[in-house]
Amino acid sequence: MKEFVLGNQQSPDRCKIDYRTELNDEQLEVVLNGDGPCLVLAGAGSGKTRTVTYRVAYLIENGVSPENILLMTFTNKAAREMLGRVEGLLCGTASTAGIWGGTFHSVANRLLRQYAPQVGRTSNFTIMDEEDARDLIKSCVKELAVDTTSRRFPSAANLHNVISYAMNSGLPIREAVQLKHSGFWDLIPTIERVAELYEARKANADVVDFDDLLLLLRRLLTTNPSVRDRLASRFQYVLVDEYQDTNVVQADIVRLLSGTHGNLLVVGDDAQSIYSFRAAQIRNILDFPKIYPEAKTFRLVTNYRSSPEILSLANAVIAQNHDQFSKDLRAMRGTSEMPSLVPAANQYQEAQYIAEQALRLRDQGVALRDIAVLFRGSFQSQALEFELAKRDVPYDYRGGMKFFQRAHVKDVVAHLRIVANVRDELAWTRVLGMQPGIGAATAAKIVEKIKSFDPLDLLVQSGGPSFEGKAARAFDAVLVTLRKMMAGKRPADMVRAVIAGGYRDYLEAEYPDFMERLEDLEQFALFAEPYDDTQTFLEEVTLTEDYGAARENGTDDRERIVLSTIHQAKGLEWDAVFVMGLTDGKFPHQRALDEDGGLEEERRLFYVAVTRARRHLFLTYPISGGNDTLMFSQPSQFIQELPDGLVEEVRLKAQVGRREEVQSRRKNWNFEDDEPTIVLDELGERKSVKSAPGSFLRDVGEL
Secondary structure, three states: OOOOOOOOOOOHHHHOOOHHHHOOHHHHHHHHOOOOOEEEEEOOOOOHHHHHHHHHHHHHHOOOOHHHEEEEEOOHHHHHHHHHHHHHHHOOOOOOOOOEEEEHHHHHHHHHHHHHHHHOOOOOOEEOOHHHHHHHHHHHHHHOOOOOOOOOOOOHHHHHHHHHHHHHHOOOHHHHHHHHOHHHHHHHHHHHHHHHHHHHHHHHHOEEOHHHHHHHHHHHHHHOHHHHHHHHHHOOEEEEOOHHHOOHHHHHHHHHHOOOOOOEEEEEOHHHOOOHHHOOOOHHHHOHHHHOOOOEEEEEOEEOOOOHHHHHHHHHHHOOOOOOOOOOOEEOOOOOOOOEEEEEOOHHHHHHHHHHHHHHHHHOOOOHHHEEEEEOOHHHOHHHHHHHHHOOOOEEEEOOOOHHHOHHHHHHHHHHHHHHOOOOHHHHHHHHOOOOOOOHHHHHHHHHHHOOOOOHHHHHHHOOOOOOHHHHHHHHHHHHHHHHHHHHOOHHHHHHHHHHHHHHHHHHHHOOOHHHHHHHHHHHHHHHOOOOOHHHHHHHHHHHHHHHHHHHHHOOHHHOEEEEEHHHHOOOOEEEEEEOOOEOEEOOEHHHHOOOOHHHHHHHHHHHHHOOEEEEEEEEEEOEOOOOOOOEOOEOHHHHOOOOOOOEEEEOOOOOOOHHHHHHHOOOOOOOOOOOOOOOOOOOEEEEOOOOOOHHHHHOOOO
16 A cells, blocks of 8 residues: 655555456445446445545556546545545656546536637626525516415425426426426416526526536537537546536537547436425436447446445335346455344334434444434434423434424414413414515504414404405414314314414415425424423424534534435434334335326435444334324335345334323323334343244234
8 A cells, every 4th residue: 555645745556546456346346447438336335525636646657637537526525535545546756736626517607708708698697596586486477577475486495406406307397396396386487487587587687597507418428519519528538427417408518518439437327316396307328338339338236334234124125116227235344243124113213213322322332323213304303302402412413404393384383382382473474474475664563563362262253453465464363373273272283283274285385395394394393292281382492402502512412313315314324223213104205106206216215224334234224104183004015025134123012101291191102011113221122033024914804
């Protein structure tokens, strides 16, 4: 191996790379024989980045000028890491400064600055960020005099989401609306007009958004043969990282820029293609050998991350997919414990088990920062966040806001605060501000007039003060919701009354991910089930919310357990991983089953989750969705597909739950001592699964 001394004081001989010593046979084959079109199928933990960086170093060592190399990545961090590694490998014996390395968007920006006039921009064009793009769309809606008050019209964020998806997927606006927001079907002509004006306004202002960078570069390459040939001649070698995540526009750009020399090396893993919702197209990698019939295919299957037991499970999981390249990962780590399968009585006991087991691992020497809990959707984290807060276990939430800090949860809480205290001005302002056409000034006038109507019964029964115009419509809509809430009495009923009272329409119009937010709120309603008193419930929520804020300022990230959606966890790894919420309808998600290829992508998502673990893997699921219901959930299809002997089932001996909170609402539960429930003070016996994991549910099916 080499040494690297600052100041580049080493001799060329000491810096020469010994490829055969430093790479395994699979990686070496790519580095030495990566000319022409090449597909590198890089399994999880197989040294993908190492292989790409050594390939670039090899090219430079063998006389290829850095300015003739194009390295495309998906993040600036990945580009910096790869280029830094190349520089370290070469020890300053060759310059790497001229390499064209960066994200698709950054490379497109550099090229467009040279040729912008040929695609209708000047070289001084401005790049808008997402906030700028939304502001311009708002301006377009206003210019078109769209009526946004008679019914809820899509927010600027929603409109931008649809337009962006259409641009990246190559679909017309009509089809993008059908796929992303079918509830706006009747608004398609208006949305199309907004999109057309948005494009015209960008061109007139000499600005581009992120999507334009790719589309304009593709237009440049397809409509200007001389420019295309000049650029394709410059880039003798094109390398693309994470190719399974490219969309149709990016794949076209790669094909056009590599067209002269034909040295195109793409690296990726079809088994980790999980971003179709962003318009990523898995066919780009699956069809690579068809598009480039002379392509060589390499497989990196030696895994340096996970134990053999974890990889056996991962291989069995992904083997169920049909539309894929075949490959089995081989472990380089030593043997470890088998993955654990942990059925829980409900989501609260699932959370208790995870929290307790994480603390056990910490006591055994696993740092909290090396423990992660992964879930399909953010709506699944609420019970665990609450449990960790109660135990004073610090955590770092990835992939969004912590549960009680999310805007839609705060919106619903604001409604409950009005029920608890009709004089709560902040809550009234927030609730009124969700009504069409109501700004802060109008909301303040309404709040001032209703102060004398206390208690809430007086306001609801009398109808409150009279208003005119938008104020009247807004106040009447809120009163309708409050009446429904008061009919429910219990906090859980009130949460559902808010959703039924029109808040669902607000979410759909306002947020691109409104379905995920609805799932959050259903979990919030389940969380509220044990409570009979609104004030007590609000105190509990507020204390949990304050906890999250306090920990943000007082705890080093390195001391925190990681909570993350699986999508956010891709590319990361931990010593111990819990994959929670593994029930049918949740994972795989029911919506995915209705989409073409949806089940296989959900299985790839599960595969990504499993392969994040190095030594410890726990698969958990709740048998029941709530506290006072006997509606059982089936374990995930992915669990039921597992062959015998790949997991150990944790049979838990005694029931310990949120007794102090839920005892009064649990009269329907009647677990016996020998039936599986969660224990917090002892792990319980572990036994290998001798039949399909789903048999556990059948064992308790008579309850």
